[in-house]
Every structure is written in C-alpha cells, then in structure tokens.
Amino acid sequence: GDSVTQMEGPVTLSEEAFLTINCTYTATGYPSLFWYVQYPGEGLQLLLKATKADDKGSNKGFEATYRKETTSFHLEKGSVQVSDSAVYFCALRDPGGYNKLIFGAGTRLAVHP
Amino acid sequence: DTEVTQTPKHLVMGMTNKKSLKCEQHMGHRAMYWYKQKAKKPPELMFVYSYEKLSINESVPSRFSPECPNSSLLNLHLHALQPEDSALYLCASSQQGQLLNEKLFFGSGTQLSVL
Numbered sequence: 254g255d256s257v258t259q260m261e262g263p264v265t266l267s268e269e270a271f272l273t274i275n276c277t278y279t280a281t282g283y284p285s286l287f288w289y290v291q292y293p294g295e296g297l298q299l300l301l302k303a304t305k306a307d308d309k310g311s312n313k314g315f316e317a318t319y320r321k322e323t324t325s326f327h328l329e330k331g332s333v334q335v336s337d338s339a340v341y342f343c344a345l346r347d348p349g350g351y352n353k354l355i356f357g358a359g360t361r362l363a364v365h366p
Numbered sequence: 367d368t369e370v371t372q373t374p375k376h377l378v379m380g381m382t383n384k385k386s387l388k389c390e391q392h393m394g395h396r397a398m399y400w401y402k403q404k405a406k407k408p409p410e411l412m413f414v415y416s417y418e419k420l421s422i423n424e425s426v427p428s429r430f431s432p433e434c435p436n437s438s439l440l441n442l443h444l445h446a447l448q449p450e451d452s453a454l455y456l457c458a459s460s461q462q463g464q465l466l467n468e469k470l471f472f473g474s475g476t477q478l479s480v481l
Contacts, residue, residue, distance in 0.1 A: 296370070296456050296472035297409065342408055351421050351463045352397065352470060356408035 255280040259343050259357035266333055266364050274328040274360045276317075276343035284345040286310075286319055286326040287354065291340045300328075300341070333364045370473035372457050378479045381447060387476045389440040389457030397421075397463025398440040399470070400432060401456040409456055415440060416463035447480045454478070 260275040278286065285304045289297040301310030306321035315330045326343060340359045347353035370391045379385050389398065397416045401409040414422035415434040429451075431443040440457055454475040460468040 294474070296372075296458075296474045297470075298472065299469055351414045351416060352399075352460050352468050353411055353414070353422065354409075354470065356410075359406070359408050 255284065255345060255347060255355050257343050257345055257355055257357035259341075259360050261358075261360070262340075263361040263363055266362070268335055268364055268366050269332045270364075272328070272330040272333045272337075272362070274341055274343075274362070276326045276328065276357060278324050278326065278343075278345050280324075280345055280348075282348055283321065284348055286317075287344045287346070288315070288317055288326070288328050289342040289344060289356075291342065291359075293339070297342065333362070335364045335366055338362055338364045370457055370459055370471050372455075372473035372476050374476060375474070376477045376479075378481060379444065379447065380481055381449070383447075384443070384445045386444065387442040387455055387457075387478075389442075389459075389473060390438055391459045391471070392438055393459065393471065394437075395459040395461055395471070396437055397460045397468070398434060399458040399460075400440070400442055401458065401472075403454040403456055403475070405453070413442075414463060421463065444478075447478075449480050452478055452480045 256279045287302045288300040290300045301312040303310040303319035309318045317328045342359045343357040344354045373388045400412040403409040413432045418434045433441040456475045457473045458470045
C-alpha cells in the first residue's frame, strides 16, 4: 500500500539556521502531497500542499517541491525561528477517496535562540 | 468561523466506564473524521462520515462507536476501553470528503487516558 517515510528526528537547530526535513513516498499513481504541523498540545494544521509533479507548495517561509523522479517532497525553510518548534508530518492523500490521509511518522523540530 | 471544537480536552476513564467525545464545526462541512494519535506516532484514520453517513471504518474495534447526529456534530462513544486505547483523539472536517485536494481542518483533540 501507499506509504510515507520521513527522516527521524529530533532536529535541533539554532535560530536563523536552514531547515530541511526529508520526505519520500511510495504510491501508485500521483497522489497529492501535504505537510502538516502540530504545535505542542494542539491539533494538526495544514502547512502547504502540492497536487502534481513539479508543483511547489509554500507558506510562512516554508517550501516543498513535488519531485516525481525521486518520489520526494522535502520541506525547507531558509531561516527558522523559535516559534517554528513543532512536529512536522508529511502526508499523501490516498487515491481511494474520502480525503483519507496517510501520514509519515513525524519529525520533531526544536529551534533554540 | 474556521474552527473545529472538541470536548473535553482531557478525559480519564476506567475500563468499565462509558464516555463520549464530542466534535463540532460550523463551517458547513459535510465530511467529518476521527483520527487516533498515539504518543510520538502519526495520526491514524478511524472513521469518516460524509453527508452524515459512515463512509469509512478502518476496522476499528466495536468498543468505539461513532455517531453523526447532524452535519455539524460528530460523537465518538467509548465503552469497555483498554489501557492501550489511551491516545489523542483528533476530529477533523472538510468540505465534502470526496473532492480532490480538500483541506482538512483539525481540532486540538481530546487526550484520553484509560486506567
């Protein structure tokens, strides 16, 4: 079945450092891809998405490009802030419908001043 | 109003108790979801309702019983749970459930502990 693999965390960075969180997927066809963020004690929020190959999703300084050749959707940010500390989930939409999302294991990011 | 509201935020129950989790949204969404998230794990889909009808049951044990009394409300009735059912239960909603690339709106969850 379809699956998502994320780099293991935690990722610890200093403020203003460059962030990359790797995400690769296995799927039949070309699913839509998402990054969700979960702040402590909260639910998940959609950070960005891409619906087809070569699409770039972006939001709040975060970017990810849908790479069909490498089946990847890596999350990047040029300069992280302490407020970016959270758990980041890569996900794909199951093609079976009903908006079923398949999540990766999540990567915890800790940003220190 | 773009919120999904879940109550209670925290719940502690014994294995013989019966309790219910409640989820509410007023965005006019017709699809609502229950996800279960164990500590340090990703969310896993449990149920999907679309237009108040159960559309997906991901082989969830019968001790979890969902109910969608109307398009704004989603309940999860709990009975005879096990300690391994302790988790964060997340509710979500989306426009219809079947449109491509619908955005899911998540609530902040109910943290459930089963003793």
